[in-house]
Amino acid sequence: MNVLGIETSCDETAAAVVSTTGDSARPWQVRSNVIASQTQIHREWGGVVPEIASRQHVRDICGVVERALGDAGANWPDVDAIAVTQGPGLIGSLLVGVSFAKAAAAALDRPIVAVHHLAGHIESIFLEHGAVPLPALILVVSGGHTSLYFVEVPGQYQLIGRTRDDAAGEAYDKVARLLGLGYPGGPAIDRRAKTGRDDAVAFPRPKFTHRDRKGVPADVVHRTRTGRPMAEFSFSGLKTAVMRALQERGVAVAQGLTVPTDAGPMSEQDVDDFCASFQRVVVETLLDALFDAARWHGALSVGIAGGVSANSRLRADSRQRGDGRELPVFIPGIELSTDNAAMIAAAGLRNFRRGMRAGWDLSAAASLALT
Ligand code: KG4
Ligand code: ZN
DSSP states (O other): OEEEEEEOSSSEEEEEEEEEOSOSSSOEEEEEEEEEEOHHHHHTTTSOOHHHHHHHHHHHHHHHHHHHHHHTTOOGGGOOEEEEEEESSOHHHHHHHHHHHHHHHHHHTOOEEEEEHHHHHHHHHHHHHOSOOSSEEEEEESSSOEEEEEESSTTOOEEEEEESSOOHHHHHHHHHHHTTOOSSHHHHHHHHHTTSOTTSSOOOOOOOOHHHHTTSOGGGSOBOTTSOBOEEEOOHHHHHHHHHHHHHTTOOOOGGGOSOOOOTTOOHHHHHHHHHHHHHHHHHHHHHHHHHHHHHHTOSEEEEESGGGGOHHHHHHHHHHHHHHTOOEEOOOHHHHSSOSHHHHHHHHHHHHTTOOOOTTOOOOSSOOOO
């Protein structure tokens, strides 16, 4: 079976063909994975401009899908089903993918399967590594999300943690902007941190304990499906701490982070040190939460997916921690970490197997819960 995946939730127009293999240990195979990135276009504005993004998706989508079919050595009639990201994401961008998928499905008389973007990120782990030991604790960490999922059964994702404010990737992007490193911030900070000292600046570590929740009415505490308090991340305070530390060093920081600034009196080494110190806090916070949750839930493996999982320190430190605890760690390759359509096709295949089909009334959804 060949599934055409389509992903347009943010600033990447992506299409991919994923096929079933018949091998239960590695049930899926990526036959093509094409991404047209709009990063260069949005860089000029310091971040993604939704209107520009949706227009660019319209320009790119036909060529990207044709290329994905061509790379897979497939023609339109070879497509057995179409999987498309329904949300969450930028509504104008999502609509381009959903409309294209519906039009293609109607023309080919093929079923269409709606996919949650985060389910796609989670499935990128299984797409890359095949069957992993379950139950698994999975951290999805991207520009829009920082969430923990408990997976006992393939295809069923139980939300057990999330951020109460900024996502980790968002913090990377905002801090990079403060440091004048441009967009997207994650790869730039990752690079600069390699030559920085991670103990140069003492940024606070966001941490929530039961004590933090004291005085909060019980019905306000977010709970998981099983009634446990939800694990919570918070990264907006860290961003503010970076801003304060820059101001203390005499850097003119634009309020509200709306105007790109340059690092002014900071030396190149200072910037590297800021990057390394910031990154250390983010990575340690994420990994503490992931490995604590894995222990609490008796997970037999952990996984990390989403754009921030491309981070070199997150990859290295998670493997080190996993080795120390004899807990296998699964992270997709870089190509499947950031937004792509192969993960959407894989999640689509999973949904298809479970009998899920979208109707012609399928619409995009800017916000969409994944249990
Ligand atoms: O998953 P993704 O491609 O899109 C969303 O669904 O949001 O994630 C994009 C995010 C951006 O915030 C970007 O700065 C971050 O992933 N990112 C990184 C790295 N590469 C991308 N963050 C840290 N280190 C990286 N190497
Ligand atoms: Zn994503």
